Amino acid sequence: MAAKVSVLVPVDVDSKVLKSSTAVxxxxxxxxxxxxxxxxxxxxxxxxxxxxxxxxxxxxxxxxxxxxxxxxxxxxxxxxxxNRMAMFDTDVSTATVAPSPLTVVLQPGFFRDLYLNLDADEVDLVVRDSPGGSVIRATHEVLEGSQPGDYDEYFFGRFEPRYDFIAQDIEPYNAAEITLTLTSASGTVSCAVMDVGDLIALGDTLVGAKVTPKTYSYVDQDKFGGAKIVRRGAANDLAITGILDRSESPMVHRTLMKVLDTPVLVTASTGVDYSPLRNFGLVSGGIEYPNIPDKCNLNINVQGLIRWQ
Missing domain, CATH: 2.10.10 (Seminal Fluid Protein  PDC-109 (Domain B))
Known part of the structure; x- marks a missing residue:
């Protein structure tokens, strides 16, 4: 199956959707x-x-x-x-911070996919078909991001934390309930982004996708020539090209219009080896109608807003 260019169109989470949170x-x-x-x-x-x-x-x-x-x-x-709502707003510089464990319960209605940007050791996700109903997805994941290439690295390499979590293809129910628990041995967890919605495929990913790390650090140079690096945050920009059936172009255009000016998750592939080719940020790009029967070209650029580990 070809890799897909996909965008997560989120559901708005307000105090009616957020049923409970242990954040104070x-x-x-x-x-x-x-x-x-x-x-x-x-x-x-x-x-x-x-x-x-x-x-x-x-x-x-x-x-x-x-x-x-x-x-x-x-x-x-x-x-x-x-603090309770910081993880659900569109400002990635704000985060819900709480003593471990942090547990939140949501009732978002229909959704299929979920994305987190977080600082925790472990994630426990339980999705039910209704409040207190049957479990349709139960996931436990340790957020360890290293991929040792040999035994030496496996036994002696440093622990590499992972700061993202994605759950896909969850069976949708109108009254679905999500229970999310984040834990950390450090005693504190934080979550900057929790997006719940539909990861919509826009087209097939073509060879040549490009991820570009960027830094907001700069060199502060005084009048005597002395230089000091002022440390700031970092992020990734992402450029993806794809191809789609011409009949799908109206749907793709509508989807892109929905997410303009809204930070969203964009993926070029769900493969483990291609994890850098996903990003959370502002989307731009467009659809080209070339002289190819029944096909359109897709160009997607993502201005990354958070550091993707």
Missing amino acids: ETYADYVAGKVYKKGDRCVSPTKNRIFESLQDNNSGHDPAITDNLTGNTPWWMDYAPT
Whole structure:
């Protein structure tokens, strides 16, 4: 079977979909009668966001009301997602952090695939056909990424953590329930991204896919010629070419339009040897209609937003 260019179209996860989480919040819920000082922070339960007070004597100004966030003298600033919801927002720089184990329960409805970007030792995934119903998928995985090439490397090579997890081809049910548990011997786990949805095949992957590691570090050079490397994060960019039946081009175009400006998972292959050819980021590209009967060319570029291990 040919490798497929695929994109994970996610389901929106809000407080109605997230049924429970063992992650705790750093800040208390907003209280209408409380007087907040400049710099104080609180949680808006209706928005699932943390807000920071921009003024002293801030009382009776609900941060969930847009008018209190705007104008010449706004009362509040949108600071960050809540700890519970950080793993479900589109900002990869925010993460849900919790003592091990972290357990979350979701009821997303129809879905077939799941992707995590996380820092943990082990993942336990249980999917049921309904809340408390029959188990349709149970997976336990140790997040160890090394692939020793010989016995010396097997016994003496360093442990290589893996920071991604993908579960595919889960049987879809309208009332599906997901229970995810992350554990770590260090005592703390974090999850920056949890995407649940459908991994949609756009076309067959052609030879020549390219992954390009990039760094946001830079050299800070002073007026005396001294140089210092300022360490920053890293990511990968991905370029994939593919081919598809011309009859599929409207569906592929609609899928690409759905994920514009939304960070998503893109894969060029599910093979273990081709794990670098998957990425989470912003998608661009297009469909070409060449002088080939019944076929179209597909060009996909992914601006990577997180470091893929």
